[in-house]
Amino acid sequence: MDPAQEKRTDVNDLGEFGLIDHLTKNFPLLHESSVKGIGDDAAIIDSGDLLTVVSTDMLIEGIHFDLMYSPLKHLGYKAVVVNVSDIYAMNATPKQITVSIAISNRFSVEALEELYAGIDLACKRYGVDLVGGDTTSSPKGMSMSITAIGVVEKGKQVYRNTAKVGDLFCVTGDLGAAYLGLQILEREKQIYLENPGVKPDLGDQNYLVGRQLKPEARRDIIMEFAKVDLLPTSMIDISDGLASEVYHICSQSGVGAFVEESGVPIHPDTEVQAIDFKIDPITCALSGGEDYELLFTIDPKDVDKVKFMPGIYIMGEVVPKKDGIKLHTKGGNIHPITAQGWNHF
Amino acid sequence: MDPAQEKRTDVNDLGEFGLIDHLTKNFPLLHESSVKGIGDDAAIIDSGDLLTVVSTDMLIEGIHFDLMYSPLKHLGYKAVVVNVSDIYAMNATPKQITVSIAISNRFSVEALEELYAGIDLACKRYGVDLVGGDTTSSPKGMSMSITAIGVVEKGKQVYRNTAKVGDLFCVTGDLGAAYLGLQILEREKQIYLENPGVKPDLGDQNYLVGRQLKPEARRDIIMEFAKVDLLPTSMIDISDGLASEVYHICSQSGVGAFVEESGVPIHPDTEVQAIDFKIDPITCALSGGEDYELLFTIDPKDVDKVKFMPGIYIMGEVVPKKDGIKLHTKGGNIHPITAQGWNHF
Numbered sequence: 150m151d152p153a154q155e156k157r158t159d160v161n162d163l164g165e166f167g168l169i170d171h172l173t174k175n176f177p178l179l180h181e182s183s184v185k186g187i188g189d190d191a192a193i194i195d196s197g198d199l200l201t202v203v204s205t206d207m208l209i210e211g212i213h214f215d216l217m218y219s220p221l222k223h224l225g226y227k228a229v230v231v232n233v234s235d236i237y238a239m240n241a242t243p244k245q246i247t248v249s250i251a252i253s254n255r256f257s258v259e260a261l262e263e264l265y266a267g268i269d270l271a272c273k274r275y276g277v278d279l280v281g282g283d284t285t286s287s288p289k290g291m292s293m294s295i296t297a298i299g300v301v302e303k304g305k306q307v308y309r310n311t312a313k314v315g316d317l318f319c320v321t322g323d324l325g326a327a328y329l330g331l332q333i334l335e336r337e338k339q340i341y342l343e344n345p346g347v348k349p350d351l352g353d354q355n356y357l358v359g360r361q362l363k364p365e366a367r368r369d370i371i372m373e374f375a376k377v378d379l380l381p382t383s384m385i386d387i388s389d390g391l392a393s394e395v396y397h398i399c400s401q402s403g404v405g406a407f408v409e410e411s412g413v414p415i416h417p418d419t420e421v422q423a424i425d426f427k428i429d430p431i432t433c434a435l436s437g438g439e440d441y442e443l444l445f446t447i448d449p450k451d452v453d454k455v456k457f458m459p460g461i462y463i464m465g466e467v468v469p470k471k472d473g474i475k476l477h478t479k480g481g482n483i484h485p486i487t488a489q490g491w492n493h494f
Numbered sequence: 495m496d497p498a499q500e501k502r503t504d505v506n507d508l509g510e511f512g513l514i515d516h517l518t519k520n521f522p523l524l525h526e527s528s529v530k531g532i533g534d535d536a537a538i539i540d541s542g543d544l545l546t547v548v549s550t551d552m553l554i555e556g557i558h559f560d561l562m563y564s565p566l567k568h569l570g571y572k573a574v575v576v577n578v579s580d581i582y583a584m585n586a587t588p589k590q591i592t593v594s595i596a597i598s599n600r601f602s603v604e605a606l607e608e609l610y611a612g613i614d615l616a617c618k619r620y621g622v623d624l625v626g627g628d629t630t631s632s633p634k635g636m637s638m639s640i641t642a643i644g645v646v647e648k649g650k651q652v653y654r655n656t657a658k659v660g661d662l663f664c665v666t667g668d669l670g671a672a673y674l675g676l677q678i679l680e681r682e683k684q685i686y687l688e689n690p691g692v693k694p695d696l697g698d699q700n701y702l703v704g705r706q707l708k709p710e711a712r713r714d715i716i717m718e719f720a721k722v723d724l725l726p727t728s729m730i731d732i733s734d735g736l737a738s739e740v741y742h743i744c745s746q747s748g749v750g751a752f753v754e755e756s757g758v759p760i761h762p763d764t765e766v767q768a769i770d771f772k773i774d775p776i777t778c779a780l781s782g783g784e785d786y787e788l789l790f791t792i793d794p795k796d797v798d799k800v801k802f803m804p805g806i807y808i809m810g811e812v813v814p815k816k817d818g819i820k821l822h823t824k825g826g827n828i829h830p831i832t833a834q835g836w837n838h839f
Contacts, residue, residue, distance in 0.1 A: 185625070186626065187625065196542060205628055245528055281537040281548060292596060
């Protein structure tokens, strides 16, 4: 009776991005007000005076978070950050969010109060109003779905598919730290599970763990752009790792990329911890994810506008599509960059 | 380590509506553009020329649907209907939706294609564009979160909290059928589980089962309202049963209600099947839910505008709060009506 049992093609064969494309490719946009549909950080709807920007994310316990080491307050905070980050990635300002949660009966009212305290903190920090949502039960575990709604002046929205050959790739902060923070938390979880008497040793890895548990979205950068009147030629937020995001910009813009390893910002703590875990630090930056920095491209004529912006790193160049997407390593080698994305399936 | 384990207050103590209120009561609306926050069918955002209306719903396998008897195509269709129904309940027109799904690896690409075929059908039927979403994996089962976005002219939005004493309660169609459809499907599921050789016997209950598996939202009614220039004084969609929705309108408007049992429309098939199940048909209408009809109140001066509207039933009156919320039965008795809501927890 269950059609789901007539299993033929495994979703793994398509991967996350392929699956979305496959399922939604035949959905045309009928309304003139649907300015931007699936395929960017957020959808854009023409509301007359302004553009309304809508982004939505689902967070599933056991896939996106582990309550063994993610305090509920941090989880609530992060869930909001992840969504407003998508709105900033359109060069827009988030204004409202809706929060839906499904919870099993193992969660107490007090636990949910903690979650909402984190949501509240993030709402205040980013100036967004909680305007709606849904609360329901779940047979097992917790899932959350957040929709963020923002606005942007017409003509100021920035897409993924508009990078031009000759543009410069910029990034707003160091990469790879959140991934290592997760590895540290996972390690301590395993130690705890094997020996519940041992206290978790997060050592002096506050920076890395903090980047994982309490990331921030780059509201400040969007304000800087407005201040110096800079309109990036394309933009995306780094949720899945630099490789994936460079790939999205390139494939959607029909261009290639040349990324200088030496230009990719990596925090000293990331360098040290990566080596400790026997991982190349650049791999953490390329494939780690959850940094929530912005990756954007600018016209070279705008280089002076970003040069003195604090914490902006120019780390590559947009090249013709035929030249591919490549990393120029510190050692002088050239490697192709492939999209990783999250393959949870 | 898991704060969720410090269980104190059970969410059952608050119920669904109490829980939302409790968790969100301290969230102020900061933006002037946040016209309506939590507490109605949808949130309203001022977008300049028009109002943007946003509604979101989460559907969890094992709570809101059972794939044993709900074909994925129907599920996709219904998931959209449930959301656009909330938009109509604000007297608005849905324009866009986002669909997020979390699925375990038991779902094949073909199964998801079925789901999206249903979503596509509903998008076409209701004229909405699929503009975004998220696809992720889940450790177990399927969950969906849909956000619908609509528009309404300023001043034409209809809330829950604006019913006035003397107004008339109206409903757009028969109630209780979807609930009985579910009971039939549940019965056949149990028979099938005990004896997989027996073919499900849905008898001639196509109407009831259809109301459960493939409900429609009342787009036509919203169009009728516009045609005759009728603005209801309050409105809500019937997802949780008539009792619950009358209660929401009354408690939020600070009024009471007098509902005539003889005025509540009940389909003949509902009458017969309810008796077969040894349930009073009015109980199905009051507490069943999932009818997705609209419950609204009108100023008595507008009664001629609805009198000749096809399928509108006048079934009660708004009374002062002190008179309570009461059912006047066919037998001449008066019973208080209490909100049921979904208490999944």
